Amino acid sequence: MGCGTSKVLPEPPKNVHLDLVKKVEPSSGYKTDVCKLFIKGDGDGIKSAIPSPPCYTSPHVEQSEPRKNRVAKYRAKFDPRVTAKYDIKALIGRGSFSRVVRVEHKATKQPYAIKLIETKYHEGREVCESELCVLRRVRHTNIIQLIEVFETQERVYMVMELATGGELFDRIIAKGSFTERDATRVLQMVLDGVKYLHTLGITHRDLKPENLLYYHPGMDSKIMITDFGLASARKKGDDCLMKTTCGTPEYIAPEILVRKPYTNSVDMWALGVISYILLSGTMPFEDENRTRLYRQILKGKYSYSGEPWPSVSNLAKDFIDRLLTVDPSDRMTALQALKHPWVVSMAASSSMKNLHRSISQNLLKRASSRCQSTKSAQSTRSSRSTKSNKSRRVRERELRELNLRYQQQYNG
Known part of the structure; x- marks a missing residue:
């Protein structure tokens, strides 16, 4: 559906409203509650700020460096227990503190996706625990399946079904x-x-x-x-x-x-x-x-x-x-x-x-239309930044009034 759709993440701080969002960068060690992170949502094409890229899509490999170098780079991040069982084939996607790669089971030659999550970051650990809590409970033909999990002190490797048929x-x-x-x-x-x-x-x-x-x-x-x-x-x-x-x-x-x-x-x-x-x-x-x-x-x-x-x-x-x-x-x-x-x-x-x-x-x-909006937003970002504080205050006031009005109607 275009260049990507923004996502509102759990529970904004009480003094922040739904339309005030910020880009989440990888953690530098400070403690942050993942439930208070947002992503940019003004048509800029940023799809996700949590470590949850689509780990089940058909391969989507970035072109910034030679493929062999990319594969070698990500293979080095994998625990020996994982590489002993799976061949690392290609990078599929990346998040703030996660990487997703296409792999092949060495014995069966069956393709899978592995989501590597950096749990040394608080945000990564929170999301990982939440997703694992769900995936370990489900087994249904129309729901992506978790195959197995490898865990270390700083990383979790989630082996999952690979959906290659596209969106x-x-x-x-x-x-x-x-x-x-x-x-x-x-x-x-x-x-x-x-x-x-x-x-x-x-x-x-x-x-x-x-x-x-x-x-x-x-x-x-x-x-x-x-x-x-x-x-x-x-x-x-x-x-x-x-x-x-x-x-x-x-x-x-x-x-x-x-x-x-x-x-x-x-x-x-x-x-x-x-x-x-x-x-x-x-x-x-x-x-x-x-x-x-x-x-x-x-x-x-x-x-x-x-x-x-x-x-x-x-x-x-x-x-x-x-x-x-x-x-x-x-x-x-x-x-x-x-x-x-x-x-x-x-x-x-x-x-x-x-x-x-x-x-x-x-x-x-x-x-x-969405892609053109993305390009336009990127080209005007610097000129728009000087007006951002004023427009943010206006949006805050509008949404406060809107929420108050509809909460009164909802309760009435």
Whole structure:
């Protein structure tokens, strides 16, 4: 979906608001709570500030130095126990204090991904513990699997399945044909995984297209849910309510924005946003101004105007409407969504029109727009910096007023 989507990380300090974000640099030894870190979110293309790059995507190797030198550089960082079992093949991604490499099991020749996390940094240790807590509990065909873990005093090596089929929307653009039936097949796999997570008391909290990957390039590939860096796992008997402010702005549920305790229904809101994009290639809520974006979300304000919506069935729109419901108690659960007539019938009674052209055009248009915004932001960053303090104060005041207004409405 373009050049990348910013992410709001857990729990901002009380005197900082949702739209005031900062770039996180690798720790220099001082103690910082990872739950108070943010990333830049003004369309600058920075995707993640936590050590959680997509460790399951098809290889994406940087070109700044010869490949052999890169591989040798990262192989040297691996514990001998790891290199005795796996051949290090290529660097896939990097975070503030993590690296992800594609590896091959020496005995079976099976490819995997290994996420190397520097746990000597407090932030890395916090995120690592959180992600491991979730991944060690899950085993489902539509959820990325943790294979094994190697731990040292300063590093953790998480061996995981490698999804080589690419992101959901990249596949749609390349496919050439996409109907409502195709959409329901995708959503059924995702809903199966989400229902399983919710049954275990796990809330993903960052569901979005970038975290839905195909396992392999074949036409019959399954979809896998990835990236559990923001997931919350509740043990049996624990309070099911969460309070941490986190997620990706365009996918954040209204109840999170008004700082109210929330449940796993926030995942269902995100699935409503994904469903909307899946059928149109456009976002239901989108604005470069973070305050206006949040206002749209809090009002649940979206429309079915423009292509290809006239060709989309009313049953599909009803499915989306039952997920993009501001009141979380009225929102469908994963089980209810799986039983919705549109999904159950696999859209058999719905429009079988090929929506591919409109969806692809909209996706590519948005990607181009986001990339141009990124370049523009980078070229004007120096001139804009002198005005940043003033604009920040304005945004603070606007969001304070917005939050106060909607909290009053929410409580009223």
